Amino acid sequence: MDLLLVDWALVFEKLILIVIVVLASLGIALYTTFAERKVAAVIQDRRGPNRAGPFGLLQPFADGLKLIFKEDIIPLTSNKALFVLGPGLAMVTALLTSAVIPWGSALDLDGRTVPLQIADINIGVLYIFGVVSMGVYGVMIGGWASNNKFSLLAAIRGASQIISYELAMGISLIALLMLTGSLSLKTIVEQQMGGGWGGLLGWNIIYQPLGFLIFLICAFAECNRTPFDLSEAESELNFGYHQEYSSMKLGFFLFAEYINMFISSALMATLFFGGYDIPFVNEANLAQSWGPNIVAFLGVIALLVKTVLFIFFFMWVRWTVPRFRYDQLMDLGWKKLIPLALANMLITGAVVLWLNK
Amino acid sequence: MNITEILFWFLTALAILSALMVVFSRNPVHSVLWLILVFFAISGHYIMLNAQFLAIVNLIVYAGAIMVLFLFVIMLMNMNSDSEPQKNKWLKMAGTVAGGSLLLILVAALKNSEVQYQKVEGAQGTIGLIHNLGKTLFTDYVVPFEISSVLFLSAMVGAVVIGKKD
Incomplete structure (x- = not known):
């Protein structure tokens, strides 16, 4: 039986890791919805949700239950199979990216090293691109299958926005990859460790500030967040691509946005802000005195803190900046960000060549 | 297996x-x-x-x-499929024969x-790994690689020219 000759411990370990990462993403996304309402409330000088549970902490569960118990309507003239496929695809593509993010350094369980990363593939950054480019389909299929003019318009808007900003995002990352020389996210994080000034000088943000800025703007556009939420602009398109959706299918679309936000925040922390690198701490020394497990755990917390800061930034921008007009959006993407990213790439390439000589 | x-x-x-x-x-x-x-x-x-x-x-x-x-x-x-004009039956047959011959x-x-x-x-x-593929493309096959990128550039220029004509 060749079939049974697999490293079952490895399969088991990865399975547990996948379940934990998916559940954690869902949980964090759940509470991000709550945090968004609270942040909005603070910015607009209101109280925000405070009825369900202490400080309104049970609000996301109440919202979820409400969505599940609502009537699930599939419009008669819609394309039924694709109508169901749309939100499912949006959810799956949102979760898939988490597979290559290194959440922490390796654990040491009885001599067995367990890396806190689902898959350390040597094309990690490209994998993320692949999944992000698949993310368009959830919106497009959902919008088209609804058989509604507003939905179709919104879906086409959303898709053209996502493919436009993917270009600038890719070019800004090429500049980063010239510095790292590796596509593996684990290697990228390890290279950022142990720089000068408490480790902060090792982070890629120091070497690629412009690249980071472009990446950040494109991440906003890819997540369909304000100021780029043109595909759900309620004042022009009623409700955007999920207008015909109800119950948990609508919930999936809305929820996928928050998972996307969490994953792209984690990605920015990993690529530009040292990932699970704890600032002002030498991990190697700490691992000798405290053991690798505690250091790995602290690393996960460091990554999560950076991620949460980025999520807060996403919200802060959403409740501060008004929405772009469609022509302004395309102008920014094609005429400003792409030339800027190209210049950044050329300059980085020239500097790398010059320094290597 | x-x-x-x-x-x-x-x-x-x-x-x-x-x-x-x-x-x-x-x-x-x-x-x-x-x-x-x-x-x-x-x-x-x-x-x-x-x-x-x-x-x-x-x-x-x-x-x-x-x-x-x-x-x-x-x-x-x-x-x-209802509103689209249906193709001629003979055209379909000819297509099948041509495709079958290609197979x-x-x-x-x-x-x-x-x-x-x-x-x-x-x-x-x-x-197929990125390191080796990149080395091969930019050393052994650098001329065809660059020529094909010029081809893409000309396609892009063509698209822009067609798009501006209105």
């Missing part, structure tokens, strides 16, 4: 089945979605040949970019080639 073989046959069956569904679907949007599935199956084959870079680039370029544009056009035109020629050409005697190296070759 070990896991590699099971995966191989699964991916092969998936690729052929979805390719057939591309042709047989009556709804053009469904055809595009089946075609995306074909690309996924082929990428799976690339991964089994240890060509991860090719696999992911195949997904990004074909499934992620080109198919989105296909979907765009089809959704905007909103084609339905015959391909099979005949492959049957006598040396490809069938070469065993595929599963998950062993390293040429």
Whole structure:
């Protein structure tokens, strides 16, 4: 039986890791919805949700239950199979990216090293691109299958926005990859460790500030967040691509946005802000005195803190900046960000060549 | 059968089945979605040949970019099998004969080639890895590589010229 000759411990370990990462993403996304309402409330000088549970902490569960118990309507003239496929695809593509993010350094369980990363593939950054480019389909299929003019318009808007900003995002990352020389996210994080000034000088943000800025703007556009939420602009398109959706299918679309936000925040922390690198701490020394497990755990917390800061930034921008007009959006993407990213790439390439000589 | 073989046959069956569904679907949007599935199956084959870079680039370029544009056009035109003009019956027959002849020629050409005697190296070759592929492209094949990029540039310029003509 060749079939049974697999490293079952490895399969088991990865399975547990996948379940934990998916559940954690869902949980964090759940509470991000709550945090968004609270942040909005603070910015607009209101109280925000405070009825369900202490400080309104049970609000996301109440919202979820409400969505599940609502009537699930599939419009008669819609394309039924694709109508169901749309939100499912949006959810799956949102979760898939988490597979290559290194959440922490390796654990040491009885001599067995367990890396806190689902898959350390040597094309990690490209994998993320692949999944992000698949993310368009959830919106497009959902919008088209609804058989509604507003939905179709919104879906086409959303898709053209996502493919436009993917270009600038890719070019800004090429500049980063010239510095790292590796596509593996684990290697990228390890290279950022142990720089000068408490480790902060090792982070890629120091070497690629412009690249980071472009990446950040494109991440906003890819997540369909304000100021780029043109595909759900309620004042022009009623409700955007999920207008015909109800119950948990609508919930999936809305929820996928928050998972996307969490994953792209984690990605920015990993690529530009040292990932699970704890600032002002030498991990190697700490691992000798405290053991690798505690250091790995602290690393996960460091990554999560950076991620949460980025999520807060996403919200802060959403409740501060008004929405772009469609022509302004395309102008920014094609005429400003792409030339800027190209210049950044050329300059980085020239500097790398010059320094290597 | 070990896991590699099971995966191989699964991916092969998936690729052929979805390719057939591309042709047989009556709804053009469904055809595009089946075609995306074909690309996924082929990428799976690339991964089994240890060509991860090719696999992911195949997904990004074909499934992620080109198919989105296909979907765009089809959704905007909103084609339905009822309202579309049906092709002539003789034209369909001629198409079937022409396609069948192409299949015959391909099979005949492959049957006598040396490809069938070469065993595929599963998950062993390293040429598909990004480092080796990049080195090969930019040293041994740098001229054809640059010429093909000029080809793309001219296509882009052409598209801009056509787009500005109104």
